[in-house]
Structure formats: structure tokens, C-alpha cells
Amino acid sequence: MLKNISVVLFRTKYPENVGSTARAMKNMDCSNLILVTPPLWSMDRAMPLATAKAHVIVEEARICPDLNTALAGQTKIYGTTARTGGRRKGVLTPATAAPLIVQQLKNGEKVALVFGPEDKGLTNKETQLCSRLINIPTSDESSSLNLSQAVLILLYECFKEALDAPFTPSGPPEERPTTFEEQEILAANLQETLLAIDFLKEDNSDYWMLPVKRFMARIDIKRNEFNLLMGICRQIKWIIEKSKKIIDNEPERPSQ
Known part of the structure; x- marks a missing residue:
């Protein structure tokens, strides 16, 4: 999906950040990683943060x-920046850059996303090589992002934009609503249970059940919830x- 995107890490100081960046790339189906003069490169330190799949x-x-060598062959260059204004005008956000x-x-271009060193970011000299600049909006109180976090945010927006259909979380199918018959069965069991624990009185219990039935109608009980509530009723009645039986089998105390 993002096969023609290259993530370019310029002078990344910590190999661990390279590893966690690789993991973020794998999550977003991006595999082209370019390192530019990493000062303390160590594959052994990067690998644990990458996890096995990356x-x-x-x-x-x-x-x-x-x-310049890293960008050779690329057709569009996007640099990331924490600073705006001055020479850094017309800055995009990840959401506006992704489309x-x-x-x-889709037009067959090769796109590079360039990230600067953790402590300083890209200088003006380096940003001049970029077609556009991207800034990730953050809280004024804490504007510093970990390198792999920044990579993940930008790639996520691109990944989401590239989907053929809007993303919907996978999971078990939603349970069906309860039928009228099931609702009546549940109401009858609840009424029996509430009578058993003396919450309702025998006298006119149908009338006092009306608020309970109205509440049940508002919450739109599903079939799995029906099973749950029926099980609770059974357990309460079993305990009662x-x-x-324990009380009936207790021997009478001798009178004093």
C-alpha cells in the first residue's frame, strides 16, 4: 500500500529509535528505510526495538x-519540522499532507519522508531540499515527539488515506436484538426474582413491574445480554x- 514511500532518517542519534521506527513502518505497510550518516549506528541495539516482524x-x-545521495531517485520530498514561520511557510499537517x-x-511517484536528528530536527539547509514541510500539531506544554511516534503519525494518515474503503474495526458480529417473546420471558423471570428477594410485593406486582419493563425497552437488550440476565435470575433463585432448605433443616433450639 505504501510501497513507494521511503522513510529517511537524517543523522538519527540513537539506534533504538531506528528500531522503533522500523516497527512503526511495518505496522503501516511501509518497508523502505534510509539512514543518513547515523553517528552511533548499531544494529544490535536497533533490533530489539524493531521486534521480530520488522x-x-x-x-x-x-x-x-x-x-542528497539518500534522496536520489525520489520525485517528491516531504520534510518534517517542529518549527514554523520564517522560511518554513505553507507547512502541512499529516492530515492535509496524506491526500x-x-x-x-497512485500517479507512480516515489515519495520520501525526511526526519531530522532527535535533538535539533532538520536545519534550513536540509529543508531547502524538500518539496513541502509537515508539522505535527502538539500541546504547547509538551511539543517534543519521539522519532518513531512522529513517523507513525505521518504514516498512519497516509495508510488511512490509501485504504480502498473506510476502516472499520474487526470483531465478532453484533448480537441481534431480543424478540418480543424473549423480552416477555425475561420480564417474567425478573418479576419472579424480584418477588423472591422481596423487592416486589405479591400485591399488584404487575403494576410495579411496569417501570422495570419500560427501562428494559429503553436499553435495547441484545440476545447475549438476555442470556446473561436470565443466568443471573437463575442463580439468585437457586441461592434463595x-x-x-438450610433454614428448614436447622434443628429447633431448646427453649430456656
């Missing part, structure tokens, strides 16, 4: 001596019957 991204990462990037990918 090891191949670290192993196949291309290491380049300078940014442009995905359309460019058990308690009655």
Missing part, C-alpha cells in the same frame, strides 16, 4: 553518506431456594 526492515535499511502523498503514489 527485523527485515532494519537489515535491509540503506545507509547513505549525505542527504497529496497518496495521490502522488438453597437458603430456605
